[in-house]
Amino acid sequence: MSRAPLRIATLAGDGIGPEVTHSAVAALRTVCDRYDIPLEIEALPYGAAWYLATGQAMPSGEPQRLMRSFDALLLGALGDPRIRDHEHVRQIRHSLFVQLDLYANLRPAQQLLPALSPLASVQAGRARVDIAVISENLEGFHPDRDRRVRVTDDEDAHVTEEWHTPHLVSRLIRFAFAWARLRGRRRVTLVDKTNLVPAHRLWRHAFHTVAVDYPDIAHDVRLVDTVAHDLVRAPERLDVLVTTNLFGEILSDLTAGLVGGLGLAASANMHPGRCSLFEPVHGSAPDLVGTGRANPLAAIRAASLLLDTCGHRAAAAMVDAAVMASLNAQVTTPDLGGRATTGAVTDYVVRHLRTSHLLPDQV
Numbered sequence: 001m002s003r004a005p006l007r008i009a010t011l012a013g014d015g016i017g018p019e020v021t022h023s024a025v026a027a028l029r030t031v032c033d034r035y036d037i038p039l040e041i042e043a044l045p046y047g048a049a050w051y052l053a054t055g056q057a058m059p060s061g062e063p064q065r066l067m068r069s070f071d072a073l074l075l076g077a078l079g080d081p082r083i084r085d086h087e088h089v090r091q092i093r094h095s096l097f098v099q100l101d102l103y104a105n106l107r108p109a110q111q112l113l114p115a116l117s118p119l120a121s122v123q124a125g126r127a128r129v130d131i132a133v134i135s136e137n138l139e140g141f142h143p144d145r146d147r148r149v150r151v152t153d154d155e156d157a158h159v160t161e162e163w164h165t166p167h168l169v170s171r172l173i174r175f176a177f178a179w180a181r182l183r184g185r186r187r188v189t190l191v192d193k194t195n196l197v198p199a200h201r202l203w204r205h206a207f208h209t210v211a212v213d214y215p216d217i218a219h220d221v222r223l224v225d226t227v228a229h230d231l232v233r234a235p236e237r238l239d240v241l242v243t244t245n246l247f248g249e250i251l252s253d254l255t256a257g258l259v260g261g262l263g264l265a266a267s268a269n270m271h272p273g274r275c276s277l278f279e280p281v282h283g284s285a286p287d288l289v290g291t292g293r294a295n296p297l298a299a300i301r302a303a304s305l306l307l308d309t310c311g312h313r314a315a316a317a318m319v320d321a322a323v324m325a326s327l328n329a330q331v332t333t334p335d336l337g338g339r340a341t342t343g344a345v346t347d348y349v350v351r352h353l354r355t356s357h358l359l360p361d362q363v
């Protein structure tokens, strides 16, 4: 039976973005070849150089074209010291997120090797980390809703508003429960700061309403500060966390830190059933460009999330197994304590994908 093609647009971007995207595409090509998944890839030119040359971050109408033409987008990283106000980053991300309605940000943190965790409890096998942070991608703190308010004759207060609308909050919470059910997860925890931020009460109301439809999944509500504490003291008690944009950004860096750091952390910006955007959590790391020290595994894991979301679960599991093999063999970049280059890690993963046994389609 011939399979439908998987159509992907890559946006390699700036700094180490092209290096790690190259690695992720090599892994994708290899695993799709093994599974007879026809793969169509278009490389998009956007990023700092394109912005400096054209004065535009992306042509208008491009997000709609991408949505129509592709199953998924794979982004490397954006950010360039020549563009100090990050205008191209803001414009590209904002237009893709808003126009593709990528409302859910998913950041899974799985403990691959206990030795990569800084926690003694994990290293000793007393605790396990398998936490997914799911956060709202379209509202919360808005850089655009920023103003000064005169408070005394010579001083302005600086005000940034936090926005939460009921239907966006409910939609995200429903996504979190549905994702948890699909993945066989046991508990969803709402993380908020209701005691300081009255607008967060809306999250609690939506959470309790949606939870009724998921009696098979335990649920509870926690304040963000106690969750931060427990992430370090008892991470095994936490499972799926659903939260605001700001708390999600902070907690997901913490969960990434618990399992090996930015070199392994992947992120999905999703709208179920539509073209979604996958990327490593890390930025463009200008300090690493061309040094061979950029860890490609975060981008490769983003490619695995992409495959998984697009319904190719066995292929995704095979990529995860190849990443695991490189960690076990200690073929890793210096951020994970190894001495391998970006290219050597990529070659190892690709070789593993070429030679390992095919996994059954239903995994």
Ligand code: NAI
Binding pocket: 016, 020, 076, 077, 078, 079, 080, 081, 086, 262, 263, 279, 280, 281, 282, 283, 284, 285, 286, 287, 288, 293, 294, 295, 296, 298, 333, 335
């Ligand atoms: P960064 O994530 O680029 O770097 C933070 C630290 O982690 C640096 O020490 C870097 O060397 C290291 N690092 C990052 N990726 C790595 C990898 N794959 N392997 C090994 N080490 C890695 O964050 P930073 O320095 O705050 O920002 C640099 C630029 O990236 C800025 O322009 C920023 O705006 C942008 N940025 C873009 C993001 C994106 O496109 N999603 C996310 C975060 C930052």
Ligand code: MG
Binding pocket: 249, 253, 281
């Ligand atoms: Mg971040």
